[in-house]
Amino acid sequence: MAIFEADFMKLYEQYPVFLTNSLSGEKEKLETLTPGFVGMYVCGPTVYNYVHLGNARTFLSFDIIARYLRFLGYKVRYVRNITDVGHLESDADEGEDKIGKKARLEQLEPMEIVKRYTEDFHTVMRQFNILPPSIEPSATGHIIEQINITKKLLESGLAYEVNGSVYFDVKKYNQSHHYGILSGRNIEELMESGRNLDSQDEKRDKVDFALWKKASPQHIMRWPSPWGEGFPGWHIECTVMSTKYLGETFDIHGGGMDLKFPHHECEIAQATGANGKVPVRYWIHGNMLTVNGQKMSKSLGNSFLPSELFSGNHPLLEKGYSPMTVRFFMLQSHYSSTLDFSNEALNAAEKGFKKLNNALSSVKKMTLTKDAANIELEKNLLDQVTRCFVNMSDDFNTAKTLAVLFEMATQINTWAAAKEIALTENVFDQFKSTYIAMMEDVLGLKEETGGNHELLNGTIQVLINLRKKVRADKNFVLSDKIRDDLKAIGIQLKDGKDGEMGYEIE
Numbered sequence: 346m347a348i349f350e351a352d353f354m355k356l357y358e359q360y361p362v363f364l365t366n367s368l369s370g371e372k373e374k375l376e377t378l379t380p381g382f383v384g385m386y387v388c389g390p391t392v393y394n395y396v397h398l399g400n401a402r403t404f405l406s407f408d409i410i411a412r413y414l415r416f417l418g419y420k421v422r423y424v425r426n427i428t429d430v431g432h433l434e435s436d437a438d439e440g441e442d443k444i445g446k447k448a449r450l451e452q453l454e455p456m457e458i459v460k461r462y463t464e465d466f467h468t469v470m471r472q473f474n475i476l477p478p479s480i481e482p483s484a485t486g487h488i489i490e491q492i493n494i495t496k497k498l499l500e501s502g503l504a505y506e507v508n509g510s511v512y513f514d515v516k517k518y519n520q521s522h523h524y525g526i527l528s529g530r531n532i533e534e535l536m537e538s539g540r541n542l543d544s545q546d547e548k549r550d551k552v553d554f555a556l557w558k559k560a561s562p563q564h565i566m567r568w569p570s571p572w573g574e575g576f577p578g579w580h581i582e583c584t585v586m587s588t589k590y591l592g593e594t595f596d597i598h599g600g601g602m603d604l605k606f607p608h609h610e611c612e613i614a615q616a617t618g619a620n621g622k623v624p625v626r627y628w629i630h631g632n633m634l635t636v637n638g639q640k641m642s643k644s645l646g647n648s649f650l651p652s653e654l655f656s657g658n659h660p661l662l663e664k665g666y667s668p669m670t671v672r673f674f675m676l677q678s679h680y681s682s683t684l685d686f687s688n689e690a691l692n693a694a695e696k697g698f699k700k701l702n703n704a705l706s707s708v709k710k711m712t713l714t715k716d717a718a719n720i721e722l723e724k725n726l727l728d729q730v731t732r733c734f735v736n737m738s739d740d741f742n743t744a745k746t747l748a749v750l751f752e753m754a755t756q757i758n759t760w761a762a763a764k765e766i767a768l769t770e771n772v773f774d775q776f777k778s779t780y781i782a783m784m785e786d787v788l789g790l791k792e793e794t795g796g797n798h799e800l801l802n803g804t805i806q807v808l809i810n811l812r813k814k815v816r817a818d819k820n821f822v823l824s825d826k827i828r829d830d831l832k833a834i835g836i837q838l839k840d841g842k843d844g845e846m847g848y849e850i851e
């Protein structure tokens with residue numbers, strides 16, 4: 346079967362997408378609200394710290410989804426927000442605002458914190474070749490809308506005000522809807538479980554959550570509202586920004602698994618309560634990263650930043666890995682499975698990516714040497730082309746698609762060795778364009794030109810050793826010059842334990 350079968354048929358009709366909807370737990374056919382268009386919202390980062398790898402994996406998963414849907418011919422409006430207010434330290438509306446706390450500790454304006462970490466986030470996204478969303482709205486840019494929806498919920502009786510704060514009345518909502526529908530919980534369980542909190546005094550029930558919180562005198566981030574000075578709850582921003590840009594009902598809502606409850610559950614309740622419509626048709630959740638089988642966490646000392654992974658400057662890493670190697674590594678597992686980081690797995694990924702990458706550069710230069718039919722081979726090649734699409738349309742299965750690309754890479758290497766390609770031209774063109782498009786457009790695996798990373802690493806090591814030598818000779822002028830010149834081009838040397846020296850690329 347020819348891949349681009351008929352000109353009038355869109356690829357998304359030829360290869361309809363099936364995705365696992367977290368709401369039903371089933372694999373469902375994607376039927377978009379408006380034919381040919383997809384509206385997708387993904388919860389973005391809370392910009393109070395450097396983005397960690399687990400987050401990067403989530404955004405990579407949705408990058409693949411947006412890229413593939415676009416490749417199939419959908420027009421995709423992809424909204425991914427920036428949380429710059431309202432995310433408190435605890436999910437139960439308690440503790441300090443994460444950004445406010447960082448601002449207090451570092452004696453900076455909250456917006457200085459937001460700027461610094463938003464820029465870091467964007468840098469990391471670019472390094473991983475994760476494309477920007479169509480719209481990237483921020484919570485502080487939508488305070489008025491958050492106040493308005495809170496008013497609406499108060500008017501409809503689904504929210505109540507206590508002492509300058511407004512809470513969502515979960516029990517009341519649950520009388521006519523199912524609170525817990527996404528995470529498979531029910532209100533009775535929720536009422537029984539969970540801690541009793543001090544701040545719960547204000548809430549009618551511990552299951553209720555804040556739409557608006559009164560600001561204490563020390564709280565830095567605050568806005569005037571009908572209920573006095575305060576700030577929005579964490580969940581309300583996503584309801585406001587998703588429905589503002591995608592409509593009261595939209596196609597896909599995504600985020601990390603950890604956001605399913607309470608964050609996404611609260612979003613469903615707020616939007617359904619305010620607009621009388623179920624907001625989201627398909628929910629997609631990405632799974633988490635583990636390191637050597639353990640959950641990645643700061644307290645276990647096994648969490649590392651993308652920059653540390655690229656430079657190899659971390660006790661758990663044997664060496665650095667290029668961003669495309671890491672991207673390839675993450676795509677080897679399905680977005681809904683956990684993914685385990687280990688040096689072994691990364692080394693294997695480095696080899697694997699090299700093979701695909703080499704085939705990519707050689708196929709780009711290849712031309713047909715002879716236009717001649719070869720029925721058996723052509724059947725195989727077209728089958729490989731078809732399977733790339735079938736696998737991607739089957740819940741965005743990047744792992745299976747990569748397996749097909751390896752088969753195709755073997756074929757490319759055979760041609761490269763034989764220096765002869767005898768095929769029907771149309772088949773060769775389909776094969777070549779599919780390999781290139783799957784690698785670059787769909788999987789976002791940019792061509793890396795041979796060994797630059799290792800070369801750079803080696804070069805910096807030479808400079809570090811040279812600097813050690815001149816310091817031992819007490820030539821501090823030259824030693825400072827090496828450090829400053831490297832800093833000027835974005836490479837920062839870092840003094841480590843026992844006189845060892847590492848570096849970071851800014």
Ligand SMILES: [Zn+2]
Nearest residue numbers: 388389583608
């Ligand atoms: Zn969100």
